[in-house]
Amino acid sequence: MKIIKNDSLNKEDMTNKPLFYGGQVSREEIVGNETSSYFNFSLVHFAAGAKNKFHTHTSDQILFVTEGTGIVANESKEVNISKGDTAFIPAGEKHWHGAVDTSDFTHISLLHPTSKTGTFE
Numbered sequence: 001m002k003i004i005k006n007d008s009l010n011k012e013d014m015t016n017k018p019l020f021y022g023g024q025v026s027r028e029e030i031v032g033n034e035t036s037s038y039f040n041f042s043l044v045h046f047a048a049g050a051k052n053k054f055h056t057h058t059s060d061q062i063l064f065v066t067e068g069t070g071i072v073a074n075e076s077k078e079v080n081i082s083k084g085d086t087a088f089i090p091a092g093e094k095h096w097h098g099a100v101d102t103s104d105f106t107h108i109s110l111l112h113p114t115s116k117t118g119t120f121e
Contacts (some may be wrong), residue, residue: 003119004030008037009043018120021048022098033113040113048082051098054120056091059112063087063097070105072097094120 008027014020014042024047031041038080043066051071065085072087076096078094089095099105 001045002035013042015084019052019055021119022053023047025050025052030108037113040109040111040115044107044109046099046100047118048099048104049101050105052096054094054096055071056094056118057089057111057115058091059115060091061115062088062110063089064108064110066106066107066108067076069100070107071100091115 007037009030012029014025014027015023018026024045026045026117028043028045029040030043031039046068054075063081063082063086065081067083069080069082072081072089072095073079074089074093079087081098087097097107
């Protein structure tokens with residue numbers, strides 16, 4: 001068993017990564033591939049208005065909202081989600097997610113550790 005304490009997490013600034021736009025974004029890896037060969041489990045914080053571009057993953061992705069209000073969208077619809085909501089995004093589905101303009105947004109992201117992300121402009 002391994003316990004990961006909240007105050008031991010390393011916050012990585014993702015704001016200037018090519019996937020993100022519109023404001024500050026940070027990521028805290030909770031369980032990575034050095035810990036698990038089955039899960040990559042991260043906390044992602046979006047400042048109000050920050051989003052990511054359309055992208056895909058080679059594994060399913062689960063987003064569990066812990067704070068604020070955000071949007072999760074695919075090519076045909078956009079849905080507002082808030083604390084306690086879960087989004088399931090199948091592998092290969094073109095999608096984006098991020099904060100609404102009036103609220104910060106935090107979600108837990110669960111992916112397979114070998115998942116690759118493909119981005120679209």
